[in-house]
Amino acid sequence: QELLQESGPGLVKPSQTLSLTCTVSGDSISSGSYHWSWIRQPAGKSLEWIGRIYTSGNAKYNPSLQSRVTISVDTSKNQFSLKLDSVTAADSAVYFCAADRLKLGLDFWGQGALVTVSS
């Protein structure tokens, strides 16, 4: 069973870059069992898929965020990361990382990291 854990600053200033890392344990991130996604959930609201990095190293992003988001992987640390540029208060949310089986769904989730955008 995959275990995922998000880490990163909980407070980011407007216009700056939000950076989060997801550490995967229980399996090698490059095993091919899963791809790896980021999802966010503003307080009291639903879920929004941010993007995914495939085991090939290629990434796919939600078009609504594509101009500001980068997802990368560090196989040596069994981690993948999220960077979201030029953040505003609308980017305040709980950010989850997840093991992604594409159409079959998001099997395992991290506990979530609350990120607040405020000066």
Add this chain to the structure above:
Amino acid sequence: QSVLTQPPSASGTPGQRVTISCSGGGSNIGSNIVNWYQQFPGTAPRILIYSSHQRPSGVPDRFSASKSGTSASLAISGLQSEDEADYYCAAWDDSLNGPVFGGGTKLTVL
């Protein structure tokens, strides 16, 4: 505004059967499988149903789901107090090349 439409709330008494609906369109539910997630307050979602009607190991068979056309539904039979949670439907969207989610349904066990 979520891409998939769910009722914001549902309720039932212990032992009852409750259903939660989910409506979408041709690029998501209409042409792909549906997954359902359960989320308790302050925790991460967990996958409850995948491939429209399959249950991961550990999910009780009280939970079942179906899909027809551009709609899907989750049914919970023998409702228990521990089922009180938020439930989200999700489906792959061919335009997005990723999942779209419903707005979530808050289930209350009376």
